[in-house]
């Protein structure tokens with residue numbers, strides 16, 4: 001008999017609320033014979049204030065034993081900027097070698113977008129997750145003085161770039177349009193840019209069916225608002241991926257519906273799935289948060305674990321629900337979760 | 347009697363065409379008593395192919411003697427990515443210490459935007475121009491092997507950050523809304539992020555009338571499409587500024603109307619003014635390029651040199667022309683230039 005042993009990290013702010021709905025839909029969609037075990041972890045601002053800990057070695061040991069991790073949101077204004085981001089979120093991505101940060105963008109019929117003319121949007125960003133300017137390399141000298149110098153080092157390795165580029169080519173090959181765009185800034189960041197571009201061109205030779213192109217990150221933001229339909233799969237570095245996926249989320253229905261997976265394709269460590277949005281402390285505890293992004297992250301989780309049919313059912317339920325929502329008064333977090341749970345079970 | 351001694355760099359692709367119109371409008375707007383002298387320089391792809399040179403010490407010596415520089419566009423697909431960017435554009439910005447890269451965004455009535463609902467957009471980005479990941483620091487080891495490592499170092503100094511932050515506060519203070527937003531990624535790039543944030547907060551104390559806030563660069567891209575009206579003045583680093591100003595241009599009328607100034611406020615070296623767009627080789631020589639961004643860059647140039655009334659006349663002429671354009675068939679590059687020249691003279 002099959003089983004899923006899930007680590008659940010509700011986290012801060014609206015994290016609690018949206019994760020509850022994610023689990024609700026997960027339970028509803030899973031076949032009877034699949035045993036779902038969950039263990040909740042208390043990471044986030046509360047634990048940090050109580051203990052000073054963000055993510056210990058013992059925590060990592062424990063998390064390691066799960067099949068996957070579902071995360072709500074981590075972050076609170078009471079904690080200095082960077083402490084939970086570097087001490088928890090990025091620490092986990094690096095510790096579990098989550099080098100494929102998968103962020104699909106699809107504008108569903110009837111869903112509001114800030115763009116005029118309701119363009120067709122259906123692409124996925126493969127963001128590198130363990131290198132670039134996210135490594136924490138760099139430092140500060142003469143801190144707090146008029147002569148302070150602070151550096152940030154973007155580290156890019158052939159090993160790290162090639163594995164994520166390969167993952168992106170395989171995804172592009174599996175999609176109907178078979179198109180892959182490299183986004184970088186190789187005319188300015190020439191060291192990293194050449195590495196990315198050369199590896200991209202080398203791997204491209206093995207995928208003759210995949211159409212490729214290259215766009216600078218600044219120009220990519222233009223296309224994302226003027227011609228988002230030009231994108232199918234995008235591969236890019238950690239920082240550029242961070243920036244363009246927020247923009248991608250904004251144009252394709254908002255961060256209320258943007259899902260992501262922090263994936264280790266080798267399965268050496270569990271992958272983590274989370275909504276792109278943050279903890280939104282301003283609306284926390286009010287039942288106002290949209291759990292859709294978390295529910296879609298559950299679909300990514302299921303697909304990663306091989307439950308494709310169940311993932312498809314969630315995607316279809318969300319599409320139907322979003323279409324139905326258009327023009328209706330806003331529903332509460334749990335009302336949306338309930339509706340989705342009914343749909344996926346049906 | 348007054349005079350302007352201008353260096354003119356038409357450059358590549360549509361650069362030639364748009365600069366011609368910029369000069370046409372400049373001549374038309376200047377009062378009789380101002381003597382305009384121009385010297386044309388042949389920088390760009392053609393000279394690079396002929397001589398291997400991009401920008402020599404002798405070139406810099408010569409450019410230095412001008413009051414300001416007007417640039418069309420530099421870049422051509424026949425030149426490897428990075429050669430002209432690093433060898434000319436960035437070399438000039440660094441050599442002349444163009445630390446304030448000024449990029450206004452204003453959506454004029456009737457002008458097309460990809461955003462629904464024709465939002466109000468009127469802000470200016472003050473992008474740092476001489477530091478960050480643009481310094482060329484970094485390198486590559488084991489190039490071309492499976493063990494290649496490429497680094498890019500973002501260099502940030504208290505000196506460099508403080509001068510651009512001060513410039514931005516002064517600009518915010520001079521605007522009706524008096525609002526300044528710092529855009530960075532201080533939760534991940536904590537070394538540079540703390541330097542920027544601390545200096546920003548310190549200088550803020552001297553400007554009690556200026557309302558300040560902070561946004562991560564990824565979230566800034568969301569606001570630029572969902573609520574661009576929230577911005578008045580933005581100050582940010584070199585790379586984030588590059589990215590968000592292309593997006594800002596896209597939402598506020600397109601890169602056909604986005605102007606920029608690479609400014610050295612100390613006036614130790616001449617400042618350079620250029621459209622945000624590139625050389626667009628696909629439409630070069632066809633009279634299709636919109637010279638408006640170049641004409642608006644001429645207005646920034648005039649304002650920098652103290653010709654405020656003339657700059658205002660250009661801005662007004664462009665506003666009137668853009669409003670008139672709405673729904674009309676596209677005009678040629680020179681037709682737009684002619685129309686603007688007539689308006690500013692009138």
Ligand SMILES: CC(C)[C@H](C(=O)O)[C@@H](O)C(=O)O
Pocket residue numbers: 085086089090242276533534564
């Ligand atoms: C919170 C932050 C560390 C994170 C990132 O920059 O990756 C977030 O913006 C994201 O996109 O998941």
Ligand SMILES: CC(C)[C@H](C(=O)O)[C@@H](O)C(=O)O
Pocket residue numbers: 187188218431432435436588622
């Ligand atoms: C061409 C390139 C070097 C330049 C930059 O990155 O600054 C351009 O994108 C710009 O914004 O002026």
